[in-house]
Amino acid sequence: MEAPAARSEGPAGESGPALAPGSTSSARKHKVCVIGSGNWGTTVAKLVAENTGEHPELFERDVQMWVYEEQVELDGQKHKLTEVINTRHENVKYLGGITLPPNVIANPSLQDTVKDASIIIFNFPHEFISNICKQLQGHVLPYARGISCIKGVTVTDDKIELICEYIGETLGIYCGALSGANIASEIANEEWCETTIAYNVPEGDVQTATTTTTTTTTTTTNGTSSPATNGTAKTPPSKTTLVPVPQTYVPLDHTTISSLFSRPYFTVSMVSDVVGVSLGGALKNIVALACGFVEGNGWNQTAKTAVMRRGMLEIIAFARAFFPDAIDPKTLWEESAGWGDMIVSCTSARNWRYSKMAVERGVSVQEIERTELNGQKLQGISTTREVASFLRAKGVEEQYPLFMAVDGILDQKVKVEDIPKLFRK
Numbered sequence: 001m002e003a004p005a006a007r008s009e010g011p012a013g014e015s016g017p018a019l020a021p022g023s024t025s026s027a028r029k030h031k032v033c034v035i036g037s038g039n040w041g042t043t044v045a046k047l048v049a050e051n052t053g054e055h056p057e058l059f060e061r062d063v064q065m066w067v068y069e070e071q072v073e074l075d076g077q078k079h080k081l082t083e084v085i086n087t088r089h090e091n092v093k094y095l096g097g098i099t100l101p102p103n104v105i106a107n108p109s110l111q112d113t114v115k116d117a118s119i120i121i122f123n124f125p126h127e128f129i130s131n132i133c134k135q136l137q138g139h140v141l142p143y144a145r146g147i148s149c150i151k152g153v154t155v156t157d158d159k160i161e162l163i164c165e166y167i168g169e170t171l172g173i174y175c176g177a178l179s180g181a182n183i184a185s186e187i188a189n190e191e192w193c194e195t196t197i198a199y200n201v202p203e204g205d206v207q208t209a210t211t212t213t214t215t216t217t218t219t220t221t222n223g224t225s226s227p228a229t230n231g232t233a234k235t236p237p238s239k240t241t242l243v244p245v246p247q248t249y250v251p252l253d254h255t256t257i258s259s260l261f262s263r264p265y266f267t268v269s270m271v272s273d274v275v276g277v278s279l280g281g282a283l284k285n286i287v288a289l290a291c292g293f294v295e296g297n298g299w300n301q302t303a304k305t306a307v308m309r310r311g312m313l314e315i316i317a318f319a320r321a322f323f324p325d326a327i328d329p330k331t332l333w334e335e336s337a338g339w340g341d342m343i344v345s346c347t348s349a350r351n352w353r354y355s356k357m358a359v360e361r362g363v364s365v366q367e368i369e370r371t372e373l374n375g376q377k378l379q380g381i382s383t384t385r386e387v388a389s390f391l392r393a394k395g396v397e398e399q400y401p402l403f404m405a406v407d408g409i410l411d412q413k414v415k416v417e418d419i420p421k422l423f424r425k
């Protein structure tokens with residue numbers, strides 16, 4: 001194996017802004033890293049690294065990608081996954097067959113990955129959030145900003161938090177959310193799709209005419225902005241006192257964030273509804289499991305459509321009940337993070353595919369996750385568990401019959417064929 005790709009030179013210190021090659025501006029560029037290297041983590045690292053390479057005036061070129069280190073077998077020998085990624089430029093375990101840009105650099109150290117990063121992209125299965133955040137505490141720049149691509153929630157007894165809220169509070173930074181109808185393998189193959197990024201530029205960060213904490217803009221791939229329709233959403237008040245991004249940096253606004261994620265094959269819509277974007281992505285995984293169960297049971301598209309419709313009603317009810325000031329109902333209707341994600345998740349994504357397989361084979365979906373996914377995770381399983389336990393703690397489980405039925409099916413206490421009875425008046 002050839003030597004691992006070298007790290008790029010460190011960023012300039014507070015007093016010495018790094019100048020982009022060929023840039024006439026003295027603004028300090030952002031250093032970007034990705035925490036997570038699964039199917040979606042690696043895909044997002046690929047697309048942002050393409051952009052950091054194409055926008056040297058905005059971003060440092062190299063993107064450190066944290067890899068949960070493991071051994072992989074290649075040519076009859078065991079190798080560290082990080083070494084394989086850095087030499088073959090391919091994540092052979094989680095995104096085989098896709099060549100990564102050489103400026104994606106696999107790093108087994110969490111602390112080293114986030115060192116000097118002003119933009120941190122969080123992208124790993126949500127069950128690891130607490131452990132990872134604990135290890136990151138005290139190691140991120142005080143003014144770093146996050147984008148969570150994670151679909152899930154965190155629940156402690158009768159308290160529920162969005163993943164981006166949890167990250168923000170644990171690390172003392174602001175964190176937005178990216179979610180949409182996004183199948184990693186298709187995007188890695190550069191097939192076109194859309195996504196939604198919810199980001200409220202924190203007060204005190206550099207602002208431009210098109211980005212404020214209360215105004216939403218929709219930024220297209222060509223960088224134009226237009227007024228968005230869902231500008232009424234409010235972000236839950238942050239309990240954290242934020243350190244502003246220093247004015248020496250390139251402004252960290254909707255335009256810069258859009259430039260980091262937009263690709264010709266990845267259309268980004270920037271909004272402000274962090275709750276709608278986060279909950280749409282997290283809760284649709286419960287509905288996707290239900291759709292797989294129903295289809296695996298031999299029922300067809302009409303039954304599945306009923307489940308999707310019922311599921312969306314429960315998502316909206318859940319958001320209104322537990323995040324009452326923050327959800328903008330338009331997000332779920334108009335954004336990729338709403339109905340778009342619901343449709344793709346219930347017709348072709350992993351939670352649907354493997355829950356269908358479980359019923360067809362007569363085994364549990366947990367067993368299928370263990371035997372068929374080669375380390376990938378079905379987020380619907382843990383999200384269902386967490387949401388059901390939260391609803392029980394709140395004493396409102398009867399108001400969410402579909403969510404609770406999925407929990408019962410996972411426990412083998414409810415039969416798939418009993419689902420229609422739950423909705424009889």
Ligand SMILES: NC(=O)C1=CN([C@@H]2O[C@H](COP(=O)(O)OP(=O)(O)OC[C@H]3O[C@@H](n4cnc5c(N)ncnc54)[C@H](O)[C@@H]3O)[C@@H](O)[C@H]2O)C=CC1
Binds near residue numbers: 128377
């Ligand atoms: N794969 C997809 O098409 C999409 C996934 N997402 C979301 O992205 C998030 C990340 O999912 P993927 O990248 O697909 O992951 P994945 O399911 O493909 O991979 C699992 C990952 O977990 C890591 N891991 C295993 N044990 C660990 C531990 N103890 N601590 C930390 N990490 C550990 C593995 O190294 C691997 O990177 C999820 O919330 C998912 O819902 C969102 C959109 C699309």
Ligand SMILES: O=C(CO)COP(=O)(O)O
Binds near residue numbers: 184377
């Ligand atoms: O979120 C996704 C599609 O938008 C991917 O869902 P799965 O994790 O079920 O593959």
